Amino acid sequence: MKKLIKTCMPQGLLNSARDISSRKKLASIMPLPFTAKELPTFTKTDLIQRLSSKDSAEFWSEDSRELSALLGGDDRWGGVNPGDRRAIYTLIMATKPKTVLEIGTHIGASTLHLAKALERSGSGGHITTVDILNVNAENGPWRDIGMTHCPLDYLKKLRLSDSVTFIAQKSAAFLKDCTEKFDFIFLDGDHGADTVYIEVSAALAKLNKGGLILLHDYYPNGEALFPDGSIIYGPYRAMERIAKENSDITTINLSPLPWESKQGSVNTSLTIISRK
Numbered sequence: 001m002k003k004l005i006k007t008c009m010p011q012g013l014l015n016s017a018r019d020i021s022s023r024k025k026l027a028s029i030m031p032l033p034f035t036a037k038e039l040p041t042f043t044k045t046d047l048i049q050r051l052s053s054k055d056s057a058e059f060w061s062e063d064s065r066e067l068s069a070l071l072g073g074d075d076r077w078g079g080v081n082p083g084d085r086r087a088i089y090t091l092i093m094a095t096k097p098k099t100v101l102e103i104g105t106h107i108g109a110s111t112l113h114l115a116k117a118l119e120r121s122g123s124g125g126h127i128t129t130v131d132i133l134n135v136n137a138e139n140g141p142w143r144d145i146g147m148t149h150c151p152l153d154y155l156k157k158l159r160l161s162d163s164v165t166f167i168a169q170k171s172a173a174f175l176k177d178c179t180e181k182f183d184f185i186f187l188d189g190d191h192g193a194d195t196v197y198i199e200v201s202a203a204l205a206k207l208n209k210g211g212l213i214l215l216h217d218y219y220p221n222g223e224a225l226f227p228d229g230s231i232i233y234g235p236y237r238a239m240e241r242i243a244k245e246n247s248d249i250t251t252i253n254l255s256p257l258p259w260e261s262k263q264g265s266v267n268t269s270l271t272i273i274s275r276k
Contacts, residue, residue: 011229019222022233026193026241032201036248038209039275044252047272050094051087052258059093059120060086067116070154071109075262078145079109080188080216083261087254087270088186088214092117095212097183098125103171103199104189104216105131107142108151114186115160127164128180131189134168171195175202183208187235188216196238200273215239218271220253225267232269239273250276 064073064086075081080088088110092100100118105111111129118125129151134140136150143150155161167174171189185203187196196215203213218235219225239251252274256266 015231019233022193022237026237029194029197034201034242034246035204036275038207040210042252042272042274051090056090056093063116067112079107081262083257083259084268084270085113089113089117093121096121096123098123099182100125100127100184101182102129102186105129105135111151112154115163130167130171130174132170172198181206181208183211185213191217191232191234193234193237196235213273215271217269225269226263226265248276250274
């Protein structure tokens with residue numbers, strides 16, 4: 001029934017309903033601590049330079065063919081779009097992290113690109129990827145959408161399975177109990193404003209000095225990024241509140257990318273959390 005309602009509802013009304021829901025959920029959360037002491041200070045110019053690396057472009061030309069042969073060259077399975085895949089790959093190549101945390105594995109599209117970039121960077125890094133579901137189960141999300149293999153099987157085909165640890169757990173519980181700290185954290189799980197607010201607070205506490213936190217599905221100013229007009233409000237509303245409560249924390253969206261993302265656009269919802 002919910003899918004039918006979404007299909008019939010005009011995009012503007014659907015966006016408004018999503019925003020009302022995001023605000024209501026976020027208002028129910030008591031203030032949490034946020035520390036920016038480990039965050040680096042970025043500028044838009046810094047990030048553009050990182051995304052424009054000639055070395056990364058050369059390696060991407062080779063690695064993307066291998067990755068696309070497994071996942072396809074588009075986002076028809078519901079994973080991150082091709083432009084975002086390249087941006088994630090390039091950021092890993094530029095930062096060469098030793099420890100990576102991904103929240104929201106889903107079908108493993110970003111996981112595979114993280115792992116391939118880590119291998120190519122020579123950092124010897126390891127990924128911990130967390131999802132509320134067992135993404136490698138026989139009845140996992142990969143099966144529901146018609147894919148032929150689970151994320152672990154694809155990693156085995158790439159000979160990269162040893163570089164990834166899969167965790168089936170709610171993000172808040174994992175972040176609360178985890179004793180490890182990370183150089184790179186990618187938040188792409190439940191995009192509810194309340195969940196993102198909680199995740200960012202916990203992620204900041206698990207970040208190594210100078211580490212990077214990357215958000216997905218952040219729509220700056222709560223405005224559409226792509227021609228279809230769809231907007232996901234949760235990450236933006238969460239960061240809007242965080243910035244009001246913590247004047248030393250800000251966000252930098254990676255748009256425009258130096259390449260196409262989706263729907264003929266060069267925009268992206270990928271956004272860095274930075275210290276002012």
